[in-house]
Amino acid sequence: MGHITALISSYLPVVIALLCLIAAWFLGDWRNWKTYYPTILFAICVDFLISLLSYNFSLWEFHKSAVTPNHTIADFMIAFTNLPCIVMVYLHKYPLKSRPLRQVVYIAIWSAVFTCIEGLFLLIKMLTYHNNWNFWWSIAVWVFMFIGLRLHFTRPLWAWLLCLVGVVFLILYFHIPIAKMK
Template sequence: MQEWSYVMGHVTALIASYLPIIIALLCLIAAWLLGDWRNWRTYYPTILFAICVDFFISLLMYNYSLWKFHQSAVTPNHTIADFLIAFTNLPCIVLVYLSKYPFKSHLWKQIVYAAIWSAIFTGIEGLFLLIKMLTYHNNWNFWWSIAVWVFMFIGLRLHFTKPLWAWLLCFAGAAFLILYFHIPISKMK
């Protein structure tokens, strides 16, 4: 019995170490199977928006992290993990999310759709927290992350139809982060 626990512990550690690439591969597979590839150019501006916002937030928090990705077998540091997310996961997420978005449905169905996506990625983040591949800093917590996922999926939908409003929402969100979490922008390079 003790041997079985030892083996399972090593298997779990191995899976955890490769989790960033497993998530990236699952995103790629989902995009391949569910994405609207015929109209990918339609989604391209929103894909770029998601990448830009990710990099903007990363730059803003470079010396004052609110969260940090830790080393894994495929991501040696936070920056590489963030690049993997920005260039693999986010384009796939945007493509599938917008391809399947119920634009012509009632508002209630759209809210449920965005909530389901927010819950899925909140769950994935929770898994990363559980296996200690992600930590929070400077008063950030899981509740703030839930808000960010909701904010992200609302922002993607908004950018797709009203990009200037989405940018305004993004900059308002960044200003809130700076003020609420006391991000020392005066000490940036």
């Protein structure tokens, strides 16, 4: 049984990527993909910005799997596979014209789903936290991300400002040693 669990966990990043691709295929608005493209690029840029800032000072680390030999490759797979699919479905189904409470619930559901996926990666030890990062911070990041995606879709400059504030907070709160970067 342990061998089967190890095999499943080793291919979990591929399973998640495939589920994201399938969801985007069936639930995404492919006729209007250009509408979502700027926000997809925003999500990828923010992911890379955080990866760059924490490259030598990891807050979290993805571990080797059957298809991702290291953290960087895992992050690239997430950035170029999962994030575009997530953005496409999330924004297409977002209840833009609904009451604020329904929008809050929508953001909470998406945040909870991806928090659970992260929890699964933690449980099977394919993800670890470092430098005072913990699961609560990850929950906050998921909420922050889904709010930021929605904001970028309608008010991109405000989303970049929110991103800048978030990055400055991470640098100051977690004492990311940016002075030691190349």
